[in-house]
Amino acid sequence: MADGLTATETEQIRDLRSRLNRMPRGPLGEKSVGPLSKGFFDVCARVGLSPAPADLPTDLAEAIKTADLSGLCAIVGGLQAQRQANSSGWRSAYMDTGILQAVFTRRLILGGKEQAG
Secondary structure (H helix, E strand, O other), X not given: OOOOOOHHHHHHHHHHHHHHHHOOOHHHHHHHHHHHHHHHHHHXXXXXXXXXXXXXXXXXXXXXXXXXXXXXXXXXHHHHHHHHHOHHHXXXXXXXOXXXXXXXXXXXXXXXXXXXX
């Protein structure tokens, strides 16, 4: 797995991260959950974050901040399992809390496209 990202991969990550940030809160955003969730996993697969089976860490936000590429793959695998197991709580637990955006930001940092903040 290469850490680097192409210009196209970088743009795909930034575009979907921006869409996730703009998703309306409350009932207005319900129609976006399915397509944005699918898009998240599709983009992850394109940018070297193929899901690896794993349980999610207790402090997910902190784990993302320090993850290497294989660690991010494990987190994506855990997120995928959560999406399948608990679709009703998926949005409030992961989409509305910025977890998906954090995964993309960390991937950009690992790819040398953004600075760690």
